[in-house]
Amino acid sequence: MIRLRLDPIACDGRGLCLELLPERIRPDSWGYPIIHPEPVPAALVAAARRAVAACPQLALRLEGGAPAVAPARSG
């Protein structure tokens, strides 16, 4: 399960991640990113990698191995 993690000390609120992954990152009242805590769905992993690469402070990182898979429904 891949999770997006933010280093709050490195983060300077530059905002590129907000532009590149609005599905999982939204701004707080001061323009700093609020990262969605749930694992990144498979379809967004590429975009997440791009956001991580774009961060000027290298404050974002991806943790975990295989991309999140929707839980199988029973019954």
Place this chain on the structure above:
Amino acid sequence: MTVACPPAAVARDRGRLLATERALAAAMRLPEHRRRHGGPPWHELPAAPAAGLIQLADAVDLRGRGGAGFPVARKLEAVTRSRATPMLLVNGVEGEPLSAKDRALLTAAPHLVLDGAMVLAVAIGAAAVVVATQARTLPGLERALAERGGQDPVPIRLAATPQAFVAGEETALVHWLMARDPRPTARPPRPFERGLDNRPTLVQNAETVAQVALLAAHGAAGYRSAGTPGEPGSTLVTLSGAVRWPGVYEIEVGSPVAQVLARAGGPTQPIRAVLAGGYFGAYLPAAALDRLLWSRAGLGQWGANSGAGVIHLLASSRCPARDAAHLATILARESAGQCGPCVHGLAAIAAGLRRLAAGPPGALDRELAQLHLWMDEVRGRGGCRFPDGSVATIASALRVFADDWEAHAVGGCVAGAGAAASLAGGGR
């Protein structure tokens, strides 16, 4: 509110950590210390010292006295997990503005702290001990070290630290000692993995270290002669605010706070509320004082914790809205300034409280909703627990002083007048 001026650290009353009523200048000298507590306690440690001390700490559930209340045994386990030689860092920084206990302890009973440091250092096999405290406390420690005449098994160094709230945070202190930068570091590794000199570092509050000395000298049974069965031992508290004899007191864990206040001469005025724990603590209504027991369990019932052991009484004559706004302003100023949500969030919240306290009529519900939104955006989003602690205290102020915020929103103030009513009604 005397938040800007810490109370004079006068250690009062007979106890185990603090011997008698002493002024700051009179430290207990080594011979008298040995008479009270016996020979060097690190000689009492069993052959496998770490395991022995862990067992002892577990037997009395010894918790840290720096504010987090983390079990000492778990910290000992964490730092001895790797095979690298560890370091011991005694945290006597006492960044909490209202607390004076560590300073009092280091001044009045330096040998107890130094003995405890040796017990811990020998148990974990530390290469060295660093005792970090504010510059003014160092001369007394230097004298005590001189008295010990280099007899200690592990070398001890003293270090001066800046006077900033965040400087007492674990990673900030290590950062200061390693790089002259007293700001917390969020990234791993944590100090117990790699800290001073890149070694696993055990960081313990000065009072905790003194407690370890008592534990080693008198054993678990001896340690349990004070306190409650669930939370044995004694602890240091700093009384300030509208109390007759402010200062540092040693009390048994689980003591009724009313009893502690009585020892301190009682309140000087009718009391509106008490700030329990300090700047990261919680406001409690005056009604709590009658029933509050100073322990994790007792304070937990009021949604509070002992924090750095601060008990600060707010007189009814003072406006708690203004005091809370002032406290929030100081907290915002003490931010290390590294994380956007903390810097901007605490500043916004403080400004919001100042606006409410200044009292021009406004839509209170909207202002409160905005404050709560900001608090939600700040909580958990910093590189350390500073914003969390700050938000918790501010949230308690919003809760306990609901009447005041309402009064201010319509241009009034209920401080002073109606003190009796608010005492009877308590907080919400």
Place this chain on the structure above:
Amino acid sequence: MTTTDLWYASRGSGLVLLAVLTSTIGLGALARSGWRPGGWPRFVIQDLHRTLALFALAVGVLHIVTAELDPFVRLGWLAVVLPFSSSYRPLWMGAGAIALELLLAVVATSLVRQRLGHAAWRSVHQLVLLAWPLTLAHVVGMGPDVAIPAVAAGVAGCGILGLIALALRVDEPPRPGAARLGVGGGAR
């Protein structure tokens, strides 16, 4: 390709390189400032900066290769990498050689930025402060083209823009609280 063609190609690509490099650092300063002219997304400005830098590298390769292949001047490959070793205008060639190496370091570290970590990447990136002025010096000192009014104007224009970009880049505010806690800068 005649000698003349190669000579024109190396001179021309050199001038183009100055313009591209100046634009690159201009975009870098723009990205750092957070300003979004025309409402352009920040990641676009960043991408442009990175892409132009790689383009500059390509133009740089063209410039060096055409200069080397030109039999008239006979520079020798050593002159490209060992500063001041050239027989032809050693000082200005040296400036160019140093600029080249600095820019290679900047690009190389930027390509492995995530593995390198921010602090290491940034300290190498600061070398642009040296590389760009050296490039300008190389242009001004190397050839007769700057005597041509149009070229002089272009080079001067790049000079002014580049200086502004570097000045903006150098002036970075420290973090709040840094001064109060007695820590220098801490700007990232």
